[in-house]
Amino acid sequence: MLTPSGGAGYAIDDEDNLVSVFNTGKDGKGLVDTLVQDALEKGALRLDAYDPVLTKMYAKNGFHPVARMRFDDQYAPEGWDFNAVSADEVARRLDSISLAGANSTLLRDCLAASCDNARYWQEPDGTDVLAATDSMMRSLTRVAEHVASSHCTSWWRQPVQRNEQWSTTWEGDFDASPSIDPIGLLRSTRAGIIEEERTAHIERPADPTANWSGDWWSSPAAALTSSTRLLDGTSPANLWFVEDSFGWDHAQTIKVKIPREANIYEIDSADAWASLCKRFPIEVTAQVRHDWYRTTGRSGMWVMPDWLRVAEHYNAVHLQVQAYLCAAGTAIPITEHTASVIAGWNPDQTYWFTPEIAWSGDPVRWERREDDGWYICG
Structure with missing residues (x-):
């Protein structure tokens, strides 16, 4: 399925998988949601996608993750940086760290930094996207529970x-x-x-x-x-x-x-x-x-x-x-x-x-x- 200009489109394979969703920008931004909704109406039932950005984009349109698998290096494109750290690896490293004891000064400074970085007129930055991945959310839950259990945060509630x-x-x-x-x-x-x-x-x-x-x-x-x-x-x-x-x-x-x-x-x-x-x-x-x-x-x-x-x-x-x-x-x-x-x-x-x-x-x-x-x- 293509738009009249051929600048955006998608396909549905014989097993009802949604594949090859693309938008060159020729027809403007913001078409992906429209394409996915159209694909659903035409019988698309499932898809594969790279985490995290695409997963969230498709989730907005009714697709929800049912399984995850690590990226297979043999499919890496030419010039791929194998030293780059994945969200799963960041999460594993976070899990291995012993958390510092919470005190009022440290928590105050962390909350102040969070406030100062609030910007409700722009897209999430790279740190936001990383923190929102499922693997990081699971690891950060441990941190959140550690902070919430401190007597120094009782006034937060x-x-x-x-x-x-x-x-x-x-x-x-x-x-x-x-x-x-x-x-x-x-x-x-x-x-x-x-x-x-x-x-x-x-x-x-x-x-x-x-x-x-x-x-x-x-x-x-x-x-x-x-x-x-x-x-x-x-x-x-x-x-x-x-x-x-x-x-x-x-x-x-x-x-x-x-x-x-x-x-x-x-x-x-x-x-x-x-x-x-x-x-x-x-x-x-x-x-x-x-x-x-x-x-x-x-x-x-x-x-x-x-x-x-x-x-x-x-x-x-x-x-x-x-x-x-x-x-x-x-x-x-x-x-x-x-x-x-x-x-x-x-x-x-x-x-x-x-x-x-x-x-x-x-x-x-x-x-x-x-x-x-x-x-x-x-």
Whole structure:
């Protein structure tokens, strides 16, 4: 089967195997899914493919691995680098390593590095692809269980630390008070999202593989007051955990006094995020489809929480660290036809929808020094 130009196609052999899927790019990008779906309709039942990229591509279209075999060197093309290390070999080497004891400093630095490398507008890089292979996932599960069992990560699964919330600013000084009109901010942000969706639907290509980028975050209004806890009673988490940071070397923090009875929605899992999206959805397909396709590989309808409606029921929303690590940057199913992405959040971040919060005490000035640590100035 060929496209009219002959630039893409596939074949089905006598045993109903899908073979020779190709796309030269002559008919544009993104045709493989269409070709595979067409092959399924015409009776293709099985296929062989190289792991990991092709396996994931075919899995999106209904094919699932039932067996794996190591690459046979006799089929290597001319010039093949036999010294290259496979994902299976990396996994075996990881399995042979004794894991270091977890401590709060090491885990803090690892989490900070993970945040700083979050980029929801581009494809997974080589490290991401390697880590997502089945062999590496099995090996990394041992690491994850080791980390999760540490007492140093118990706070990753905890709700808001109500008595120690700190807000951070990277440029300039704090205003005299927190957000005076959070509902007004949410209302204007919502209006902007609706208008952006209308404009993007008209002006942007529907092809998710098109070279286009725009707003990709799903957090509430940026101007809202947000806060995090203190780490080990010393420094606010948001000094350390910043997605795709700009490398700031100076910051100010200030303690936030919150209402005793504040009703806070806890995002402790992908399911908790999905529940918000189901209850209070706002569609953002046209404005995020290109970025979220690149980072997740999913094409379809996208939604995020309508934060103005969320604020009618809750005073704040808090993203727990465990939910961030398990779900941020992934396509979270919402309904049969919609999905969402946690994007633009920092772990342990709480956004406040109520004006009943206040600063407590004076701002604290911080500087980052050569050892990458944060220290109080003066």
